[in-house]
Amino acid sequence: MHDVKHRTVEANxxxxxxxxxxxxxxxxxxxxxxxxxxxxRHQLPALAQAGFRAIAPDLRGFGGSDRPADAGxxxxxxxxxxxxxxxxxxxIPSAIIIGNDWGATLAWxxxxxxxxxxxxxVASSVPMMGRAPLPPGKLFPATDEALFYTLYFQEPGVAEAxxxxxxxxxLRKILFAASGDAGPRVEGDGTPNPFGMVSRRDxxxxxLPAPATLPPWLSEADLDVYAAAFxxxxxxxxxxxxxSLDRNWEVDAALQGMKVTVPALYLxxxxxxxxxxxxxxxxxxxxxxxxxxxRGTITLPECGHWIQQEQPAAYNAxxxxxxxxxxxxxxx
Numbered sequence: 001m002h003d004v005k006h007r008t009v010e011a012n013x014x015x016x017x018x019x020x021x022x023x024x025x026x027x028x029x030x031x032x033x034x035x036x037x038x039x040x041r042h043q044l045p046a047l048a049q050a051g052f053r054a055i056a057p058d059l060r061g062f063g064g065s066d067r068p069a070d071a072g073x074x075x076x077x078x079x080x081x082x083x084x085x086x087x088x089x090x091x092i093p094s095a096i097i098i099g100n101d102w103g104a105t106l107a108w109x110x111x112x113x114x115x116x117x118x119x120x121x122v123a124s125s126v127p128m129m130g131r132a133p134l135p136p137g138k139l140f141p142a143t144d145e146a147l148f149y150t151l152y153f154q155e156p157g158v159a160e161a162x163x164x165x166x167x168x169x170x171l172r173k174i175l176f177a178a179s180g181d182a183g184p185r186v187e188g189d190g191t192p193n194p195f196g197m198v199s200r201r202d203x204x205x206x207x208l209p210a211p212a213t214l215p216p217w218l219s220e221a222d223l224d225v226y227a228a229a230f231x232x233x234x235x236x237x238x239x240x241x242x243x244s245l246d247r248n249w250e251v252d253a254a255l256q257g258m259k260v261t262v263p264a265l266y267l268x269x270x271x272x273x274x275x276x277x278x279x280x281x282x283x284x285x286x287x288x289x290x291x292x293x294x295r296g297t298i299t300l301p302e303c304g305h306w307i308q309q310e311q312p313a314a315y316n317a318x319x320x321x322x323x324x325x326x327x328x329x330x331x332x
Contacts, residue, residue, distance in 0.1 A: 012085030017064030022048025032101020036063035042312030061237015074240035173208040180304035181215035269303030
């Protein structure tokens with residue numbers, strides 16, 4: 001079995017750090033926020049053992065990849081361009097794309113816009129969504145006391161200052177609070193949620209628990225890897241994704257009516273914090289209209305937002321048969 005190999009490649013005008021393992025049909029793995037390629041540490045060997053070439057980049061703004069200073073260079077079109085450029089740099093004609101969190105949004109849009117390059121998609125946590133009636137900056141809630149986390153992330157420097165004051169503690173709190181180990185999730189139950197309302201006075205981190213002992217899926221050594229990456233890169237690159245939400249909404253007007261036509265699979269944790277967002281379950285129910293070849297929606301019990309990290313065996317067992325079916329279909 002091949003070990004994980006690391007290299008830096010030029011793609012779409014930026015340098016991207018890439019971790020790879022295995023040989024065979026390509027699978028592109030896209031992480032979320034706040035994560036890096038390391039979020040796929042359990043999938044790289046599993047995919048390689050199953051006969052696939054697993055490719056896990058640090059997305060632009062993260063880890064060892066370039067971090068453009070201009071927040072305008074973090075739109076979904078830039079990210080899709082990076083994914084296509086990465087395939088070009090690696091001389092790969094087509095791949096199956098997999099993503100979680102922001103990586104799921106990227107995966108959906110890459111499959112939607114470039115089915116010639118991405119012949120299948122697996123997304124988790126974030127479903128495929130239609131265009132909202134208003135831009136996100138006007139849609140998400142805000143009061144005199146608190147505002148939705150995506151709005152809190154908008155002002156450059158504010159969230160950076162809070163998160164970078166103690167990078168390791170920030171990651172410890174966010175990764176735990178959005179996991180299934182933080183407990184069951186019920187809409188409006190007040191459970192600490194890093195992806196909910198943020199106090200204007202106290203900020204994002206204050207109400208989040210800092211567990212004395214990390215959950216089994218996240219070791220202190222794992223946290224060290226993440227902390228080292230974000231100490232080096234800072235959080236601005238990841239936060240710039242949120243600062244592009246309104247821009248993405250504007251561009252999506254030109255894509256109205258376009259569907260994800262390639263075979264797709266969706267997974268979500270039973271305790272995913274995203275399920276507490278009003279209307280999210282209705283969005284999930286409406287996915288077949290946007291993804292006509294959706295071949296399944298799988299819910300993992302007692303699992304949270306970091307689905308492929310929290311329950312890697314169950315996640316891999318759900319995803320690998322889908323990938324193997326696509327491989328067989330391509331060969332027939």
